[in-house]
Amino acid sequence: MGRYNFAPLRVRSTAKALYDSKRTQSLPQWYDVVGNIPTSETLARPVLRAPRVKGAKKASKLFKPLPIVYPEDQLRSEFFGDHPWELARPRLVVEDSGNDAKGYDWQRIKQKGKQLDGESVVQRQLWLMRVQGMSKASAYDQARREFYHHRHLAEIRTRIAKEEAMHVGAYFGKGPLEVGMALEDGAWENWKAWANQQIEEEQSMRAQMFSGPQNEDAGVGDLSNAEYENAITELAPVQAATPNAPASAAPRGGVPAHA
Known part of the structure; x- marks a missing residue:
């Protein structure tokens, strides 16, 4: 058969051959329909192209969708x-009918059945601009003022409810500020441990670099007082024989010289 399977194109002739050889009692019901409307013998659908007009330019953005812009986007x-x-802040996106926004009246910023959020400010500002005829800045200031007022009242109600619950024995876990401070303290302690380790490693590396004798009198302290006096006595003739030699240039801790 090769690369392509042409068996579906020969289904009618196969059915006729089975009927002629008495292997089937009757022809299928679709035999006449396929004979009247034969299947296409081309394996590729031809591409219909509109005739090009001589001198016409091809549109560069013919199939590019147009941008959809709403006035609320900028707000x-x-x-x-x-x-x-x-x-x-978590938002509630579940709606009753899917068209809840059509029932809102933005003469006031707080709507029944909708939580107060940033979208409330946007819709309130847009209503003030369209209905009241206010400018963009003035409508924005008024919508924000109303938003801050209702948010402040909500925080007061939440705080009072928490205090009443704690008064009757309820207890709450750490708030977001306490959790954030605990995480910050943990990060600070980890950094201090890392910094101390880095300082100890640097100090040990410096100590290894200067592990030899640190002063020029090294080795003299290992002699006893008597041995030290004997060495000075033996070196005295050598020092006297050295002309113009300062006292500080006298050899110390060396081997006794013999004349």
Whole structure:
């Protein structure tokens, strides 16, 4: 058969051969349909190309999709650029019908059934710009002011609820600040241990480099007082025989010289 399998193209002739040889009692029901509408014998579908007009230029971005831009995109970029930690807050993305946003009325920033987040500021600012006719900066300031006010009230309610719970015996674990300080202290202690180890290794390396005698009187301290006086007495004639020799140049700790 080679590279291509042409058996599907000969299915009608195969069925006719089986019927003529009495191996089948009747022809299949699709026999006449395949005979009236035969299958294509070409293995590749031809590519239909539009005729090119002489002198026409080919579009460079014919199949490139157009950018989809919404007015809220720039407002989101500005708000989350000023408040990056708002992106770290968990968000609730579950909706009841999938079109919950159509039921929101942005005359006020806090909506029923929606948590207060950065998207609330964006939609409130956009509503002020479209309905109230405010400028972008003024609408942004007012939306932020309302956002800070409601967020402050929420923090107060949370703190009061925590204090009431602790008053009746509840206890809570470490907060985010305590956890962060513990991690920072652990990293600091690890760094101090590493720094001390580096200092000890450097000091030991320096000690190995200067492991020889450190002063010129090395070896003299090993002699007893009597041996030291005898050595000085024996070296006295040699020192006297040396003309113009200062006292500091006298040899010490050497072998006695014989005249």
